[in-house]
Amino acid sequence: MKAIIWDLDETLWVGTVYHGESVKLKQETKEILKQIDKLGIDQYVCSHNVKEHVFKQIDEFGLRKYFKIIKAEIGIEKDDMIQQILDETGLLPEEVVFIDDTGINRELVRLKVGCHVDFEEDLYRVMKYFDTDRLKSMNQQRTRTDFETKWTGTRKEFLKLVKNEITIKEAEESELPRITNLANRTNDLNAARSRYTMQEMRDIFESGDYVIWVAYLTDQFGDYGLIGEIIVNVSDAKHWFIKDWCVSCRTMGRGVGTELLRSVKEIANVSAVEKVTGCVIPNDDNYRMGPMYIKAGFKKGKVEDEKHYYIYEVK
Numbered sequence: 001m002k003a004i005i006w007d008l009d010e011t012l013w014v015g016t017v018y019h020g021e022s023v024k025l026k027q028e029t030k031e032i033l034k035q036i037d038k039l040g041i042d043q044y045v046c047s048h049n050v051k052e053h054v055f056k057q058i059d060e061f062g063l064r065k066y067f068k069i070i071k072a073e074i075g076i077e078k079d080d081m082i083q084q085i086l087d088e089t090g091l092l093p094e095e096v097v098f099i100d101d102t103g104i105n106r107e108l109v110r111l112k113v114g115c116h117v118d119f120e121e122d123l124y125r126v127m128k129y130f131d132t133d134r135l136k137s138m139n140q141q142r143t144r145t146d147f148e149t150k151w152t153g154t155r156k157e158f159l160k161l162v163k164n165e166i167t168i169k170e171a172e173e174s175e176l177p178r179i180t181n182l183a184n185r186t187n188d189l190n191a192a193r194s195r196y197t198m199q200e201m202r203d204i205f206e207s208g209d210y211v212i213w214v215a216y217l218t219d220q221f222g223d224y225g226l227i228g229e230i231i232v233n234v235s236d237a238k239h240w241f242i243k244d245w246c247v248s249c250r251t252m253g254r255g256v257g258t259e260l261l262r263s264v265k266e267i268a269n270v271s272a273v274e275k276v277t278g279c280v281i282p283n284d285d286n287y288r289m290g291p292m293y294i295k296a297g298f299k300k301g302k303v304e305d306e307k308h309y310y311i312y313e314v315k
């Protein structure tokens, strides 16, 4: 499927702007539009509506950027509007799915234009046309967030209850693409903020000067995959240097960053290492990283060229 055409009233939001009512965006609408956009699928609007009401509402919700064409007319049937979209874009009917809460509109478009038509209360279901893996992980994430929002106990109890399980291991070659990607895409939980090409990461991996440890996370809702990494320069047997340390923001508050540091400390404790140094290059996003070093038992060291150093002395 190359494109999706959305109805608005009672589809993307609850209520009808046609009558000038105030409407409420469905809980999942923004996330769905964003995810489909990320997949490179073109999105359009086809609405039987007052044009000014539609544009005003779309702008108020901040949705304009997701739609390539917005058709909002009163005197034209939906099949004609959609045919116009196909004519303007060169899309074929079989490449398009039209989502509309009104059965008669769907039937008309199916018979006269020939594109796929569908509607389900839960908008997440439309992901089945594009990417089922993403649908699965979005559903997991939603269940998780719902659960977390309703939880009133302590953080620790929460993590135990959801069977939060972190696995740390040494990186393998097959994980290099994911490791590179994670370093390049993480902002909030990224200490030194280095970005890498695949080749640069491979050079690090193969050099023998570094060890890369990676973290995996699972909980009762599903599998997060590889979501954290720490790259340590071990070329000086007595003094290790943490070159990079980052964790996916999706797993903030799950203890992954702390666990990575703890593992490095544990291994340092039983080897010839006397000192482990880490560094944070702070900006507006990664302010949590310094305090995380401190919490893990590192002491604040010098600041040099924007680099804030944190030191762990092995006893």
Ligand SMILES: [Mg+2]
Pocket (backbone or CB within 6 Å): 007, 008, 009, 010, 011, 100, 101, 102
């Ligand atoms: Mg509708």
